[in-house]
Amino acid sequence: MNIYLDVDGVILSKHGLLPSKHLKTFLKYVTDNHDVYWLTSHCKGDSEYTVNYLSRFFNQEIIELLKIIKPTNWQKNKTEAINFKEDFLWLDDYVFDSDLEVLKRNNKLDSWVKIDLEKNPYQLLDVFKPNMVCNAFIIHILFRKYMLHIWTKPKKSVAWHRKLDSQKGKILFIEKYN
Numbered sequence: 541m542n543i544y545l546d547v548d549g550v551i552l553s554k555h556g557l558l559p560s561k562h563l564k565t566f567l568k569y570v571t572d573n574h575d576v577y578w579l580t581s582h583c584k585g586d587s588e589y590t591v592n593y594l595s596r597f598f599n600q601e602i603i604e605l606l607k608i609i610k611p612t613n614w615q616k617n618k619t620e621a622i623n624f625k626e627d628f629l630w631l632d633d634y635v636f637d638s639d640l641e642v643l644k645r646n647n648k649l650d651s652w653v654k655i656d657l658e659k660n661p662y663q664l665l666d667v668f669k670p671n672m673v674c675n676a677f678i679i680h681i682l683f684r685k686y687m688l689h690i691w692t693k694p695k696k697s698v699a700w701h702r703k704l705d706s707q708k709g710k711i712l713f714i715e716k717y718n
Contacts (some may be wrong), residue, residue, distance in 0.1 A: 542628040543570050544579035544621070545609065547590065549633025550655045550664075552597060559597050560657055566664040567605040576609045579621055579630060585613035617642060624648060631655050631667065 545551065551560055560566075570576050583590040591606050598606070612621035618635075619642040622628060628648070633655045635643075643649045653667055660666065 541574050542623060542626050543574045543576045544612070544618075544628060544630040544632075545576060546632040546655075547578070547580040547582045547594070549657065550631050551594065551606075553657055554633065555658070557597065559602075560664055561661045562665050563598075564602055564605070566668070567602065569668055571605055571608040577612045577621070578609055579612055579614075579618050579632065583611050585611055587611040619643065622648075627651075629653055629667070631664075633657075 548554060551563065552558065553560060578587055578590050580590065582593055587607075587609060590609075590611070591603060594606055595603050614620035617639050618630075618632075619639045622630065624646045628651050630652045632652065635652055635654075640649070640652075643652055655663055657663055
């Protein structure tokens with residue numbers, strides 16, 4: 541998957557130009573597991589300027605991770621630099637209406653992740669947590685066991701099926717399944 545990163549509001553906080561929390565962990569993960577690109581006004585065709593700009597905020601270890609990020613080039617809209625033929629996530633704190641329209645036209649509006657580090661300083665880490673969170677329960681109904689699955693991430697959904705290792709038990713009883 542391609543990852544597109546903005547600088548202001550994502551790598552640096554909007555107010556005070558402070559480094560984002562947990563940036564090293566985030567950068568290490570995305571650069572090890574994805575193709576990562578700059579999608580920022582700080583980079584139009586050459587990532588050296590971007591890295592030089594950011595070098596006054598970060599230590600050498602983070603700078604080395606920033607050097608891995610590939611440049612993009614665009615003129616009017618940032619979406620000009622996005623490869624819509626591949627899956628991607630675009631992490632940005634603000635997207636212009638013209639870019640939103642391009643995302644909608646390409647059925648990729650869900651690929652934009654609105655970053656708000658003021659509201660959630662852990663958001664960079666949260667973006668790449670495992671996508672599936674499932675809670676499972678065993679429900680005993682009329683001497684049969686059923687497995688109920690409740691997914692809360694990425695979308696809420698419910699599924700259930702009969703659990704075959706059922707033994708006679710209580711008429712109605714629910715237990716958490718680990």
